[in-house]
Amino acid sequence: MKGSYDDIVSRIADPILWYDEHGVPRYVPFAPHLKSDIYAQEAALVEVVCQACRRSFFVCCSRVEDRDRRPSTVAAQIRANDDGLYHDPPCHTTEIERRTGMGGCMAGESMTTLGVRVAEYWHRTASMRWERDPALEITFTHDDYSRRLIAEKW
Secondary structure, three states, X not given: OOOOOHHHHOOOOOOOOEEOOOOOEEOOOOOHHHOOOOOOOEEEEEEEEEOOOOOEEEEEEOOOOOOOOOOXXXXXXXXXXXXXXXXXXOOOOOHHHHHHOOOOOOOHHHXXXXXXXXXXXXXXXXXXXXXXXXXXXXXXXXXXXXXXXXXXOO
């Protein structure tokens, strides 16, 4: 599960545009240099949905956990149509919803997300400049069950 940032979110009227790798809300348009992992050589802005409530989020993915023999880079995972880039969704139940048990998405924050599409993919060149690669900006293909979950978006 990702941490709650209610103390920040409750004080800012602007909408959250995307979340970083740790679920921190960001209020400015995505740019690869704004990711939390300053050493990462690639960054993708990915649309994901919570498996429980189907709420949609834009999130930054800059590193792949090397588990279950998955591809070792974000680009390789995208090429393999592996949508499991982000894992748990950002916290999207407020403190009031948690205390009262009303509203919000109680189960979903501990479930993994389903990747919908890669909105932007960036990698660092040898000269350390960020370069966008639209060839990796794809819509993930899913089995019938996952397609139905995504279609029932919040």
